[in-house]
Amino acid sequence: MSTIAWIALASVVAWGWLLLGRGFYWRTDQRLPEAAEEAVEADRWPSVAVVVPARDAAELLPRTLPSLLTQDYSGRLAVFLVDDGSTDGTGALARELAARHGGRRVTVSSPGAPAPGWTGKLWAVRHGIALARSAREGGPEYLLLTDADIAHEPDSVRRLVAAASAGRLDLVSQMARLRTAGGWERRIVPAFVYFFAMLYPFRWVNRAGARTAAAAGGCVLLRTATAVRAGVPEAYRQAVIDDVSLARAVRRAGGRLWLGLADRVDSVRPYPGLADLWSMVARCAYAQLWHHPLVLVAAVAGLGLVFLAPPAAVAAGLLAGDAAAGALGAAAWAAMAASYAPMLRYYRQSLWQAPALPVTAALYLCMTVDSAVRHYRGRGAQWKGRTYPRPDAGPAGRRAEAAAPEHPA
Structure with missing residues (x-):
């Protein structure tokens, strides 16, 4: 030959x-189970603090923040939006949206410039977690770390918490469905997720005791006690790929992981041209x-x-x-x-x-x-x-x- x-x-x-x-x-069947809500008693849904690091997200917040404020969730749910040095009025808009939609306690804060050795996003996440844990009614049982460009369907938090409870999981993460409206998005985005799954096979991540660890940073539900034990986010404060590093820290602390594709969590951030992607x-x-x-x-x-x-x-x-x-x-x-x-x-x-x-x-x-x-x-x-x-x-x-x-x- x-x-x-x-x-x-x-x-x-x-x-x-x-x-x-x-x-x-290459299979796409790793999804949140539909019947997991039976694992949680109707009147005992755990408390959840949603931490949203946001930088120059004013264009996106009108589509994403209301999706968190209108969650159909019976437990205590509070939102902590951390303005990471925005110059487009992100913080003011977040307060306006919170007042307009109501229903959930919303804290909008800014930690200032990142300390040496920290990336801006993780500095904001650290600040948001600290605010959540110091809340008057006691710290939350779960932290939902989600990006400012992520829109959640009304049952998103409920399904995430139910999956964590049913599977005794410490970290539940969904790969948000990215936008594919433009030509370059249709060409690049599905391949991006395909290559990510090739690099970190979801089944390997989800297997108890496996070495492979990964998460999708746009939507991560994390048990607070495990976050404390794993030193989150101090343990990976300078990591560029913070979601994978978060999963590694949780796994090293003995936590169980689950990662799958999302059906009801979407990224609304546009990538109109090849240069953006x-x-x-x-x-x-x-x-x-x-x-x-x-x-x-x-x-x-x-x-x-x-x-x-x-x-x-x-x-x-x-x-x-x-x-x-x-x-x-x-x-x-x-x-x-x-x-x-x-x-x-x-x-x-x-x-x-x-x-x-x-x-x-x-x-x-x-x-x-x-x-x-x-x-x-x-x-x-x-x-x-x-x-x-x-x-x-x-x-x-x-x-x-x-x-x-x-x-x-």
Whole structure:
């Protein structure tokens, strides 16, 4: 066989392992159970404090904050919105919305500039948790950490708490359904979630005693006692990928995790152009690889073998008459497209996009390389007008690095 045929054969083998040996990551059936509410007595719903870090979110709050204030939840529910140095009137708008919708106690506060060694979001989360635990009626039994761009259906909190109670879980996290209104969003977003599931197979995360730990930062229900035991968020205060680091801290403290796809939790943040999506991925892609150049090389080679080699082999078969390369490349390409189809169905996208996954994978490869370039130029962790220092810049950074995922690629 030719060299390209041997590479295509390696790709086929790789896809066989990915489909069968990586926790069936490509399936989309990890969802909150429907009947879990029976696990909670009708008059004993635990108290929940919702902590919302918000920075320049005035455009989004009218769609998201009311969804928290109108939750159909029988237990005590309080909302703590922490204005992380916004310049667009986020705090004032939050107070206005709270007064307009009523029904729930809302505290709007600002912690000021982040202390050295802290990212802005985690500094805001720390402030919100402290406010929640010092509440007059006693600290909450659960903390719901949710972003300012996340909209919840009215039964969202109830279903999260019921799932945690039924499964005796310490952390329940849902990957919010991201927006796919624009052309680039339809191309990039389903693949983003697909690659995240490949990196952190949900079944592995949800298995008791497993090493793999991950969460989706837009929607995390956390048992307060476990948060205290795990040192949240001090244990990972400089982490760029804070949701995964949170899950790692909880797992190290002996907590049980659950991560799945959301049906009733949505992100309303728009990503209208490729540049917006590129920045979203590039700011943390290299952190997923432990900021290690050799891991970057391995990741690029792996992406090339798994996603780019199959169409190249098919092209060799058609253009150079290499029948073996063409057949093996087609087999690997078919496996790739089949694995992507469930995620496209979840996002209500055409299945005709599945064969185009190699194009999207090539974009992600470029984003990952760009993430490394930004890191070494000191611009790696840029978000909402802030640039954070490299995570190896001090003791806090080394702790954040220690909290990085165990399976980088």
